[in-house]
Amino acid sequence: MEFFLNFIILIFLSFITIAIIKINNLFSLIILTGTYSFLMASLLIVMDAVDVGMTEAAVGAGVSTVLLLSALYLTESKDSNRSNQNAMPIVLCLLVGGLLVYGTLGLPQYGLSDTPVNSYVGALYLERSIPETTIPNVVTSVLASYRGYDTLGEVTVIFTAGIGVLMLLKKFKQD
Amino acid sequence: MINNQIIRILSKILFPFLIIFALYVQFHGDYGPGGGFQAGVVVAAAFVFYALVNGLAKLKEIISEKLLECLVPLGVLIYSGVGVTSWILGGNFLDYSLLDKSDPSHGQHMGVLIIELGVLITVAATMLLIFYSFSGRGRKGDS
Numbered sequence: 001m002e003f004f005l006n007f008i009i010l011i012f013l014s015f016i017t018i019a020i021i022k023i024n025n026l027f028s029l030i031i032l033t034g035t036y037s038f039l040m041a042s043l044l045i046v047m048d049a050v051d052v053g054m055t056e057a058a059v060g061a062g063v064s065t066v067l068l069l070s071a072l073y074l075t076e077s078k079d080s081n082r083s084n085q086n087a088m089p090i091v092l093c094l095l096v097g098g099l100l101v102y103g104t105l106g107l108p109q110y111g112l113s114d115t116p117v118n119s120y121v122g123a124l125y126l127e128r129s130i131p132e133t134t135i136p137n138v139v140t141s142v143l144a145s146y147r148g149y150d151t152l153g154e155v156t157v158i159f160t161a162g163i164g165v166l167m168l169l170k171k172f173k174q175d
Numbered sequence: 176m177i178n179n180q181i182i183r184i185l186s187k188i189l190f191p192f193l194i195i196f197a198l199y200v201q202f203h204g205d206y207g208p209g210g211g212f213q214a215g216v217v218v219a220a221a222f223v224f225y226a227l228v229n230g231l232a233k234l235k236e237i238i239s240e241k242l243l244e245c246l247v248p249l250g251v252l253i254y255s256g257v258g259v260t261s262w263i264l265g266g267n268f269l270d271y272s273l274l275d276k277s278d279p280s281h282g283q284h285m286g287v288l289i290i291e292l293g294v295l296i297t298v299a300a301t302m303l304l305i306f307y308s309f310s311g312r313g314r315k316g317d318s
Contacts, residue, residue, distance in 0.1 A: 050208040060215040063302055065222055070309045134280035135205050144287040148269040152254055155297050159251050162301035169308040
């Protein structure tokens, strides 16, 4: 079942990617990237990462699509025909893509328990989380309690990003 | 403002459920998937949806830009305030066990809930503020 879902979603993703490359209209491009994000969210939920899937659906497919559309409204959208056909970019893309696929062949199978990722710190968190913090969701206890300092940094990053956008875009009254 | 009946009624029905879902994700974060970041983006998406249907001016009546500008630093303040509190209580920075001296595990739960609230406030307010500053600008020659 999971295999089929993955298969269908990945097929759709590749179709959308090709459409994004081929399409010239900016409006359709934004809608397509939103669809891409939504499919990625479905893929993440199939992989049991529900919280990441939720964020991807709300930010990637929802808010950022709206932001891109409003940016499109603010700027002038002129469709241009891409005339210069060059073989170099596609060769480079295929080469890098091939190398990445070759790299995945060396990875351990998805979800194995005795991989380096799952055996040292990860296993320690799983053992200690409930006796030490009594928080059943280990993701939350790692994020908020063990790595609380990191999460504070993340929130500060979001705060800084908000201020940056505000300084660039807000209309300040000129005295 | 959109006058299409289907969209207007659908948005009225969906909006409370979106907010309830966000609050569930927020306060159930100890037990299920989710937490401040996820709840924050869902809250922001719900309000953006409201603004798309009813217009930005209507949303600004509910949440003014000034209020959002105060909420963005408030979240960071709540988060780091918990850290400083645990400092004052004699422990390390962000050591939640000290928040409830008689029951350290209750202190952990409390600390996580409070900092997640801080995360929610900052994330939701920042997303909305970015949305405001994008869609509040008129096009060249509009006004």
